[in-house]
Amino acid sequence: MSFANALRCRECKREYPLDPIYVCDFCFGPLEVAYDYDAMREAVSRDSIERGPLSVWRYADLLPCDADLAVDIQAGYTPLLKADRLGTELGLRNLYIKNDCTNPTWSFKDRVVTVAATKAREFGFKTLACASTGNLANSVAAHAARAGLDSFVFIPSDLEQGKIVASSIYDVTLVSINGNYDEVNRLCSELAGKYPWAFVNVNMRPYYAEGSKTLAYEVAEQLGWRAPDHCVVPMASGSLYVKIWKGFQELAKLHLIDGVQTKMSGVQAQGCSPIVTAWEAGTNAIRPVRPSTIAKSLAIGNPADGYYALGVMAETCGACLAVSDAEVIQGMKLLARTEGIFAETAGGVTIAGLKRMAESGHIRPDEVTVVFITGAGLKTVEAVIDELEPPLTVEPTMASFEEALGERAIGERNDVAAQEARSA
Amino acid sequence: MAIHRVKFTFKQELITLPIIYDLGKQFNVITNVRRADVTEDRGWVVLELEGDMEEIERGLDWVAAKGVRVDPVQGDVLEG
Numbered sequence: 001m002s003f004a005n006a007l008r009c010r011e012c013k014r015e016y017p018l019d020p021i022y023v024c025d026f027c028f029g030p031l032e033v034a035y036d037y038d039a040m041r042e043a044v045s046r047d048s049i050e051r052g053p054l055s056v057w058r059y060a061d062l063l064p065c066d067a068d069l070a071v072d073i074q075a076g077y078t079p080l081l082k083a084d085r086l087g088t089e090l091g092l093r094n095l096y097i098k099n100d101c102t103n104p105t106w107s108f109k110d111r112v113v114t115v116a117a118t119k120a121r122e123f124g125f126k127t128l129a130c131a132s133t134g135n136l137a138n139s140v141a142a143h144a145a146r147a148g149l150d151s152f153v154f155i156p157s158d159l160e161q162g163k164i165v166a167s168s169i170y171d172v173t174l175v176s177i178n179g180n181y182d183e184v185n186r187l188c189s190e191l192a193g194k195y196p197w198a199f200v201n202v203n204m205r206p207y208y209a210e211g212s213k214t215l216a217y218e219v220a221e222q223l224g225w226r227a228p229d230h231c232v233v234p235m236a237s238g239s240l241y242v243k244i245w246k247g248f249q250e251l252a253k254l255h256l257i258d259g260v261q262t263k264m265s266g267v268q269a270q271g272c273s274p275i276v277t278a279w280e281a282g283t284n285a286i287r288p289v290r291p292s293t294i295a296k297s298l299a300i301g302n303p304a305d306g307y308y309a310l311g312v313m314a315e316t317c318g319a320c321l322a323v324s325d326a327e328v329i330q331g332m333k334l335l336a337r338t339e340g341i342f343a344e345t346a347g348g349v350t351i352a353g354l355k356r357m358a359e360s361g362h363i364r365p366d367e368v369t370v371v372f373i374t375g376a377g378l379k380t381v382e383a384v385i386d387e388l389e390p391p392l393t394v395e396p397t398m399a400s401f402e403e404a405l406g407e408r409a410i411g412e413r414n415d416v417a418a419q420e421a422r423s424a
Numbered sequence: 425m426a427i428h429r430v431k432f433t434f435k436q437e438l439i440t441l442p443i444i445y446d447l448g449k450q451f452n453v454i455t456n457v458r459r460a461d462v463t464e465d466r467g468w469v470v471l472e473l474e475g476d477m478e479e480i481e482r483g484l485d486w487v488a489a490k491g492v493r494v495d496p497v498q499g500d501v502l503e504g
Contacts, residue, residue, distance in 0.1 A: 011459065023429070023497060026458070027458050027459045027470075028429055028458045028459055028470045028472075028497045029459065182495075185496070186495070186496055189496035190496075283466075285461065285463070285466050285467075285468070287433070287466065288433055288493055288495070302493075302495055
């Protein structure tokens, strides 16, 4: 059962009933789900969780909706992999990858949408909708199909082809808008006031955001019921980053893990890094920016949770930095080459940031470090297609194959020699 | 009458201008500030506007033309 007992304003702390609302009527601050943790503590144990399904719904008691009504396509319980080869390259001895590429629609969005869709159905909505940079669109369309709900998703018109196809297949009404994500968002805020739809990241937002906590729950459980020493998280609005922290805090509050000393570090793409800019300027005031980066799933110019992310960063002795698009590509290739994981551009951002934090000593070699890979690479093929070695094209003969192989080997040797000459 | 909730974000050079006062004077719009954070080099104000929707929209266009960023009150939606 759910132990959610109110929505609470994150600013003035006023409480509201658990309705499809998202802004405090008094101060216009954002609302967040509040729980009865004392009752939850009585009901939840490591055993009760471990007996649950292998999905986010094993943590149903810590979520704001009724698991019996779950709109479930098996989101969550994704692999936590010890990343020894990547760790060796970066000088990190206890590096783990939380691989959310393996979710049903290949991104962490399935965690939040399964919660939002469940709550939407509980409220009696007939239509599920969202503003999206792609991953959310895929997940909303899939969950709406599963629940038998109508669905509308609104996307910027410059989205990657893979993300468009991976929404359209579910028979969604896809609306492509000639504008950037901030403009799509603005329109959706207006639509949410007019149409009786469950916009998962507008009027369902307090519930939706809670789904991200399951990343922390899973990581702690998969590490043998402990919080890691260090987390490296991609940041767009900052919500995922803040909710992972909240997840660890809740587990400690429920006595499921010992205290939390986790450092929370974040990474953004340079073309859209308002949280990093504020952090480096030593201010908690976020200046909105116009995004320009290949990491489109992180391209949020006016991050709703940026202020709260800065607070967590300071509290946990974390840090953040921004990486260039060239580093993003290198990050994607590094992860693929060392660990066999093809992440989308957001994963490239995170790995590039991890690399820099390891090089600077911000992450110590022995720290148990978890890096969060939030979406799969097939969605953003366009970003890397021109950066990869073309296939060897040969005739169907041994001689042709060996000739081509030899040419490539010579080419590679020449590349190495040229690189060494440049270094010298 | 319509009610509209917005967030204004001011650049440093706009901090000292009485833009919200002028919005109320030049347009038939009631301005009601609910939350704000303003320092010497930047600021944001969350406020409610009440009036005819057309008049509110004309007012917001004027505010945006002054260089103030105008957003829905909740900021961006979460990562999409």
